Amino acid sequence: MSTEPTFSVTEKAEAAAFARGARIGLAGARDSLVDAVERADAETTEPAIVRPRFGTGSRSPQSNRRNKGWLGRRLRPDVRRLPATLRLLAGEEKAYGHVFLFVPVLVGTGAITWFSLPRDPPFWTLVFFLVVTSVATCLTRHRHGAAGYIWSAALLFSIGMILGQLETWRHATVILDSPVTTEVTGIIDRREVDAEGRWRYLLRVEQTAAPRLARAPERVSLLVRGRQVAFLAGDRISGKARLSPPSGPALPGLNDFAFSAYFDGIGAIGFFYGTPRLEASGAATTDWPEAIENWLFSLRSEIGTRIRETVPGDAGAFAAAIVTDERRAISKETTEALRLSGLAHIVAISGLNMALAAGIFFIGLRTLLALFPGFGQAFPVKKLAAFGALLMVTAYYLISGFGVSAERAYVMMTVILIAVLFDRASISLRNVAISALIILVLSPSEILGPSFQMSFAATAALVAGYAAWKRKPDRENADPRGLRHLVWRPLVVSASFIAGITATSMIGSTSTAIYSVEHFHRLATYGLAANLAAMPLISFVVMPAALVGMLLMPFGLDWPFLAAMGWGLDLVITIAKHVASWGGDVAIGRQHAWFLALASAGFVLLTLLRTRLRLVGLPLLALALLLSWSERSKPLADLLVSEDGTLVALIEAGSVATNRSRPPSFIYDQWKRALVLDEQAASVLVQSPAVFQKKPRAGDMSTDGRRKRPDLTPAEIENAGEAIATAPEGRFDCMRGLWCVTRSAEGMVIAVIEDGRYAGAACDVAGLVIAPTARFENCRSGATILNGATLRRTGALEVFLNGSARPENWKFHAAMAEDGKGGMRAWNAHRYYDWRRKAFNPDLPEEIRARLH
Incomplete structure (x- = not known):
């Protein structure tokens, strides 16, 4: 006697709804399931308990409290339906194949986690985690529910971590330990x-x-x-x-x-x-791969030289950058104008350049083949054009110098063109995910760079926006019959083109704003206007002329097309300088440590999902913006110290004083952008006579054959201490080649010692001594000293004096060392190498380690 299994009312309703959904389609199944869940809720709800009334038309106090207000009438039924609604939406995402889109996201998250750790985790621990998650994924792959997805996510996460470890081992680059x-x-x-x-x-x-x-x-x-x-x-x-x-x-x-x-x-x-x-x-060169690589780089250099000789000035350098990715020849003025105007993305060989080149070649070859009807009917013209475009972008990549952006663009275009060869949709989020996954497998470290993040953010946003536009039910009726007349058609086409560029620029600018703020701490607010003016030139003049010119260069017929390319780029440079003069560059400043993670998670959910689940990304973006706003309210450090100790800035009451009259732009520009410092407030270096400087004598020679400075006498040390003690407040006074001194608002002397012989004298009178060439790590007077060895291990420092001249109240924020034993990874191990002892030493002086936070 068999026993028939029993099912709840809800399970029966769901089964019936999905059976009907098989006949009426996915949209009908969704509506039927919602109705079924609501009916099941009504059937399984406990009957109301009849309670005695306290007067005509009145209810018991308990019933009034239970049903009173919006929360009782509205939220409670919605909360009961929430699990079923989430299951429904997740099922729809799965039915559309959107689960695969999160594969590169999870692999990339694992890689980011591995690269962000302070130390290398044991490799066998990663292998054990990979084995466990693989077994668990296999055991739960046929089960319904969240367990299978959780284990699959853990497996992809562990794969990302192992890929990061393997890439680090593969490179094994030896970095010089000291200048x-x-x-x-x-x-x-x-x-x-x-x-x-x-x-x-x-x-x-x-x-x-x-x-x-x-x-x-x-x-x-x-x-x-x-x-x-x-x-x-x-x-x-x-x-x-x-x-x-x-x-x-x-x-x-x-x-x-x-x-x-x-x-x-x-x-x-x-x-x-x-x-x-x-x-x-x-x-x-002995092996053939290196010989081929050298030949390719020689060819690349010859092509760049040929373009710059044909088109002089910045336009020629710009043209060479678009073709060969040689960007150093563009002047600083033009580079800055392109950056301020939001047109810097044109310079690099990115997805835009590769897509334009492939698209122009694909359309041109397909049109040419279609001119022969017999050939077009006998052979797949579209696939032949796609194969030709694939060969063209391969050649483009080979002469581009194998840069990061060119590699990423090449992978993306290859995936798209191969999809055309196999009759699959070429523009889809799945292809974007496949491209990202290939790059993560080859070079997982790229995910930490702004180039990878901005490129894939813009691409994913554009593809998702295109897919959302295609899903609009009334898009076919957007062109009224009256506008199809021959007279109005050119205007409609022009308006559509302008609208397309506007939408593309807005989506691209908005999607990359997160990463522009995080990495460059600024926004180009007039980027939309610059792109609207420049992109038609790039699309219809520059890239077609570049493509034809490169094809004709072996025959010596490239001059007219390179000249046309240069003419178009001259106009682009003019547009960039004009837009840059509007002053639309907005400084945002350094972001909170969790800003990028939260903003990226919100962006990924909004982009990769198509149901209402994507709205979960909005609270994450809102929280990221809140953290960004709160970061601006934090107090700035009192003192900034570069990693080599040669540049020091004192920040007091909104003004900035530096020990250099002309601070190195490479470092100081980063400080200005990150902390939104006012360049005009930097103090002017005061030069004093170098009365303490003693020249080397002919008989004083060091072990490496160079002259060394003689030791100081006690009187000279005492005089130096007296001079250092007379430091002014709010600015640096310097003696050329010897020291620069200032006094903080707390009355403490801060000395930056260039000549290590005076470090001892500074320790006697100063509270903080920064002496890169000093041979000792502790002052006997109790003053705090930062010498070159210490700064190598800590990296750049932010010093918070906290309104006190007592060292025990200070806090140091270090760029490298987080816990007093520097986070030694393969790319920063050189900081901890002592060439005299031929050993690695990540330890910091106890005095510095105790103040790190």
């Missing part, structure tokens, strides 16, 4: 000219001498400061060079340039003293 002057011999891998005609070379280092470096980087980027005949890729050159490690964050929370240098394989940057020498070539 040094040495003789460098190496082979040129790449070269690029700047706006002043100076060449920067990427060298593959073969050897160093005088001194020989124990941890020599494999690749260095060196500038030749004088104009000269350019060397070629593959040449072996040598010369005396000044090498420095890539810069870390200029302030806590800002961009770490050493991170990107590590994954670019660059271990040091610097410049040659004088002109390097060309050495005997020898066996520079």
